[in-house]
Amino acid sequence: MASVHDFIPSAYTQTVQNGSFTFSAPSNIALVKYWGKKENQVPANPSVSFTLNDCKTVTTLNFEKKNNNSEFSFDFLFEGQPKDSFRPKIEKFFERVEVYLPFLKEYHFSINTQNTFPHSSGIASSASGMAALAINLMSLERLLNPEMTDAYFYQKASFLARLGSGSACRSIKGSVVVWGEHAEIEGSSDLFGVEFPATVHNVFKTYQDTILLVDKGEKQVSSTLGHDLMHGHPYAERRFAQAHENLSALKKALVEGDVDTFIKITESEALTLHAMMMTSQPYFILMKPNTLQIINAIWKFRQETQLPVCFTLDAGANVHVLYPENVSAEVLQFITSELLGYCQNSQYICDKIGTGAQPLN
Structure with missing residues (x-):
């Protein structure tokens, strides 16, 4: 080791x-x-x-x-x-x-x-x-x-x-x-x-990430402070065990191309992160009302279309919309027609899975 x-x-x-x-x-x-x-x-x-x-x-x-x-x-x-x-x-x-x-x-x-x-x-x-x-x-x-x-x-x-x-x-x-x-x-x-x-699995090798910029302001809570709030958190130990369990399940899903399990774990993890902040001392709500509007719209769209689109969040209000490349046209149409109104100045960034650091000279 x-x-x-x-x-x-x-x-x-x-x-x-x-x-x-x-x-x-x-x-x-x-x-x-x-x-x-x-x-x-x-x-x-x-x-x-x-x-x-x-x-x-x-x-x-x-x-x-x-x-x-x-x-x-x-x-x-x-x-x-x-x-x-x-x-x-x-x-x-x-x-x-x-x-x-x-x-x-x-x-x-x-x-x-x-x-x-x-x-x-x-x-x-x-x-x-x-x-x-x-x-x-x-x-x-x-x-x-x-x-x-x-x-x-x-x-x-x-x-x-x-x-x-x-x-x-x-x-x-x-x-x-x-x-x-x-x-x-x-x-x-x-x-x-x-x-x-x-x-x-091939389905994940070209995954797309469209980042919806809900709030472009300064972070409400620094990462250092956020991590420190887990010291003595009433749910910390169970949360740490849950991360191990979810990583085991996600590893299997990534290998087998199990998009349904990928969606369940990814969304649950995002909401758990925010739940930890809402139940810490002091407590914080890092989502904005528009964050919740986007999440609900994604759930409704997924249920109606059966397309494998999901979200994740960082420690803030912005929403990362994740989906396979082969449904890009439908998902981007949904984003531009139904979600951009929830973004600050209608701003979003289209990205995808990459490979890491690269030399440029």
């Missing part, structure tokens, strides 16, 4: 003065939700997600050797403009990962990042952003240690991304990614995400 010590490097064999990398890393949407964490970004329960294809962060990392190694040194640009509000998050990330990337204080970094989805769209960018930064840093470490295997490269990138944002570890590699130890998932770990170990 992997341990944190596996990611502490021995002496590097090469030196590098300067260079540049650019990677894209996608967002992901959890099907079985992770909610609640232990120390050092360790999840309280396992989760599984679809990697998205088009909603991603593109990050360029320029690096140059410097003389003074006493502190971290970096510039940060978001879409070409300085964004000082993000600096503390980078600082904290560097502090967490320095033991695993001991070269960090030896370089000055210029980090230039942009999202392919609209700013303040209500889509969480921490997963894609931290995944993109982590895999860029790993590309520098691979220059310092050219003997590094691809397997180690991606595993450590996922490990590092997790220390920036838990779900970021699911945005590095794979279309369906499991994070968290689970008895039936070979190689699964609390320390990094792993590609789903079985062959996914």
